[in-house]
Amino acid sequence: MVSILIPAFNEEESIADCLASLIEQTYPQDRMEILVIDGLSRDRTRDIVQNLSARYRNIRLHENPKRIIPSALNIGIREAKGDVVIRADAHTLYDINYVMNSVTLLLKTQAGNVGGVIHPIGKGLVGKAIAMGVSSPFGVGNAYYRYAESQRWVDTVAFGCWKKQTLLAIGGYNETYLVNEDYELNYRLRQRGEGILLSPDLKCYYFPRSCLKNLLQQYFRYGSWKVKMLAEHPGSLVYRQIIPPLFVLSLFTAIAMAPLHLLPLLLVGGTYALANLFVSVHTAAKRGSRSGFVLPVVFFSIHLAWGMGFLSGLRHLFPVRSVKLRPA
Structure with a gap:
């Protein structure tokens, strides 16, 4: 049965x-x-x-x-x-x-x-x-x-x-x-x-x-809730779960450094863009799909949303306590 x-x-x-x-x-x-x-x-x-x-x-x-x-x-x-x-x-x-x-x-x-x-x-x-x-x-x-x-x-x-x-x-x-x-x-x-x-x-x-907005929301939730999983089961971590937040941190750091030096942004953003475009073209050609030109945006949405969701979820592990200042 x-x-x-x-x-x-x-x-x-x-x-x-x-x-x-x-x-x-x-x-x-x-x-x-x-x-x-x-x-x-x-x-x-x-x-x-x-x-x-x-x-x-x-x-x-x-x-x-x-x-x-x-x-x-x-x-x-x-x-x-x-x-x-x-x-x-x-x-x-x-x-x-x-x-x-x-x-x-x-x-x-x-x-x-x-x-x-x-x-x-x-x-x-x-x-x-x-x-x-x-x-x-x-x-x-x-x-x-x-x-x-x-x-x-x-x-x-x-x-x-x-x-x-x-x-x-x-x-x-x-x-x-x-x-x-x-x-x-x-x-x-x-x-x-x-x-x-x-x-x-x-x-x-x-x-x-069927739309990028819903995809972003979905993978943001996945990333955010993964933090709860890791908090309770640290040994459950696998590499696919940590790469997106590391990518997002690297990208945002490179963007922040851009006014001082463009090299980090070129290395991080350029390397990712080339890899994304290469895989997108190869995947679309292999499957004979006319949606290939949207695929780079889809990949970036998945990685960005998961990474930002994961980083957002960390606030539950390290809550920031508000400090009230007493008048002198």
Whole structure:
């Protein structure tokens, strides 16, 4: 028995397609349940799910009063009837063999968690450039779940597939994390000696941000919340997480020094610009995309937003206390 957990909030545009991709799975439907845990949506999400649950008895709707993702997942874990739990996302479509391949890989390898590669589907000129950027090593470092072509052990995966007893043993998701909840859970798994296995045979397709403003906000939040992760789990740091803040610090320092000397700015800015343009041209040519001229801006947005978010998050580690001056 497999339980698929889908946190949801105002997902009327995508929830029906997501559920359709899961209903059509090759895994036996009588051994699979789909739990949509809704954070009190204000649109038609609940109506859509209830209508589908009337047709498909293995779809169930639950409420998430706290309205945050880790809370929704913990509710799902408690309510799950399956021996295996799969986390899914309402903005994502799943390959017809996704569930079958996930369960097979989990039981065959005895990994603590298995996950697949998430393939972005961009909409519009900017959206397609963003899709290229978030699936490029230059854009996201060694986040292999965004572009890997072979099976490998990794630090984290998108979504995931576990034995329910494994999730219960580690206490489920940490509900103090509004972002990075997956990474935090996978880190605790690895600390227990449980491996995280990534396989490109587990295919799913999602729709990334379609405008630069939303992309900036997304990666700023990622960077900011990473500081909380590092404060609680210093050993979780990997190189892809520290390079953007170092780049931002170097760039801002070079800009500040520019009135005195242009060489630092030329070295930092020029080196980055050349690398960015080279990768952008190569990536766009390889994929035959006409969105290539937007790609340098996408890469810079990802790196700048993550770096500034990370640096902004440091204020929570080193709060500045206000000093009140007493009159003489």
